[in-house]
Amino acid sequence: NSWGVIPAQINAAITNAFFNPAAGIVVFWRSFSLLFGMFLHGSFSQILGNLLFLWVFGKTVENVLGARLYLGFYLAAGILTGIAQIIAEPNLTVPLIGANGAIAAIVGAYVMKFPHAKIDSILPLIFVYIPIELPVFFYVFWWFAQQLFYGIGSLNILPSGVNSFSIAYWMQIVGLFIGVAFMRLKK
Known part of the structure; x- marks a missing residue:
């Protein structure tokens, strides 16, 4: 649980930070989970899917950007897509793990x-x-189209106010746009 960021915990820590400045330290520390979580996966099929997409698309993009810029782009996209998922589903109670947002970028x-x-x-x-x-x-x-369809469905917050979907569709949608925007700006 502590390796991937849990949006509901970040949301609660941010809320508490207004009343307790020490809670800001918790937000800062837990936000590192956005980085750590990119290197974990929830299933073998998630790893295989990400590796397949990296194999098909990744090496070509790395050749265009160069190794250092590619690494920075990958890490920044992963972190930004994690933030987007936290904003889209602040009550999500499952950890955000996997590199799907960075792969989508x-x-x-x-x-x-x-x-x-x-x-x-x-x-x-x-x-x-x-x-x-x-x-x-x-x-x-x-x-x-699949990500958008399922992403909209994941916003259907349960009556208890807590969403428990295990796939962060909004990370993937935002990741795609980050990749498109980055290459447009790089021109």
């Missing part, structure tokens, strides 16, 4: 830099897999 950067790229894919049919090339925009649009 890499995908956004890739789309801006290589808008006409095609990705080798396989189309699974009943008993056959057909290899095809699909435009990167197809993947990103489909992925974004």
Whole structure:
């Protein structure tokens, strides 16, 4: 629980900081969990998914930005998307872990830099897999639509006022926009 930031705890600590200045130290210390949480994952499938996206998009973006700028971009995007998730769902009671927001920023950067790229894919049919090339925009649009749909659904706060969804969809949505904005500013 202490490795990933829990928005409800940050929200409570910020509220208490108005009455108790020492609570500001708690907010500061717990905010480091945004950084630590990027290197943890909730499941093996989350790790595999992030590695797949890094393999497809990450190396190309790193070649464009250079290793140092890429690392700074990755870490900053991860932290900013964590802050966005805290703002979007301040009552969330599960820890924010995983690199999904930073990975989404890499995908956004890739789309801006290589808008006409095609990705080798396989189309699974009943008993056959057909290899095809699909435009990167197809993947990103489909992925974004899913994140937006589920993200809006995650805002349906339960009657108790506490949301317990385990996927931080808003981190991923904001991450995509951070990547797009970063590459537009870099031009």
